[in-house]
Amino acid sequence: GESVGLHLPTLSVQEGDNSIINCAYSNSASDYFIWYKQESGKGPQFIIDIRSNMDKRQGQRVTVLLNKTVKHLSLQIAATQPGDSAVYFCAEVPPRGSQGNLIFGKGTKLSVKP
Amino acid sequence: DAGVTQSPTHLIKTRGQHVTLRCSPISGHKSVSWYQQVLGQGPQFIFQYYEKEERGRGNFPDRFSARQFPNYSSELNVNALLLGDSALYLCASSLQNRFTEAFFGQGTRLTVV
Numbered sequence: 708g709e710s711v712g713l714h715l716p717t718l719s720v721q722e723g724d725n726s727i728i729n730c731a732y733s734n735s736a737s738d739y740f741i742w743y744k745q746e747s748g749k750g751p752q753f754i755i756d757i758r759s760n761m762d763k764r765q766g767q768r769v770t771v772l773l774n775k776t777v778k779h780l781s782l783q784i785a786a787t788q789p790g791d792s793a794v795y796f797c798a799e800v801p802p803r804g805s806q807g808n809l810i811f812g813k814g815t816k817l818s819v820k821p
Numbered sequence: 822d823a824g825v826t827q828s829p830t831h832l833i834k835t836r837g838q839h840v841t842l843r844c845s846p847i848s849g850h851k852s853v854s855w856y857q858q859v860l861g862q863g864p865q866f867i868f869q870y871y872e873k874e875e876r877g878r879g880n881f882p883d884r885f886s887a888r889q890f891p892n893y894s895s896e897l898n899v900n901a902l903l904l905g906d907s908a909l910y911l912c913a914s915s916l917q918n919r920f921t922e923a924f925f926g927q928g929t930r931l932t933v934v
Contacts, residue, residue, distance in 0.1 A: 715861060739919065739920055741922055741923075743925075748927075749927055749928075750825075750911050750913075750925035750926050750927050750928050751864065751911070751925045752925070753922045753923075753924065756920075756922055758920060796863050796864075798863075800919070807852045807853075807854040807869035807871065807876065807877060807913070807915055807923065808854060808866045808869050808876075808877040808879070809854075809856075809864075809866065809913075809923060810866070811863030811864050811865070812863055813862070813863055814862070814863050
């Protein structure tokens with residue numbers, strides 16, 4: 708399928724290593740953040756979310772960290788697998804907005820080498 | 822369980838033509854949003870509809886319009902197509918509860934020639 712990852716920053720990791728994907732968000736008043744994974748030819752798929760009253764949240768093999776001081780999010784993927792290869796986007800819900808009008812970051816293409 | 826479904830999956834149109842894209846949300850979801858994703862970029866918000874009313878609009882020209890039907894499905898219409906309208910058009914549905922995620926469909930790949 709057609710790649711969504713052209714011209715995006717790329718992170719290349721070895722299978723089994725941990726991956727860290729970073730994202731800067733735009734609005735200091737945003738209070739809800741979501742990480743999405745997008746594989747080639749598909750729509751974004753929910754990975755994990757975090758509210759602004761938290762600074763860390765863990766899921767299965769994934770952890771999201773939120774640093775409101777510098778408006779920064781990171782997604783950590785443990786024991787990265789070839790199936791994790793995709794483009795990853797962070798999205799924020801701005802004040803007075805909702806998850807219906809997300810603001811997406813630029814995206815990072817994760818490439819996992821077997 | 823059916824997720825968000827969009828039709829058609831691919832479409833080729835000529836400049837100046839009109840296009841209608843369709844979306845069916847997840848059962849029980851009353852909020853539908855449309856996004857445009859140009860190759861190599863993140864999705865850009867176009868419209869949000871909830872209970873058949875427009876609840877948000879992104880920075881897109883008036884050539885873009887949408888509506889939501891009583892069954893909560895939605896259509897996105899684009900008039901007077903330009904080459905720059907070529908993109909993946911994504912539909913997302915969600916519950917109105919603010920702190921729940923939006924679920925995306927596979928998208929419609931529109932190519933304007």
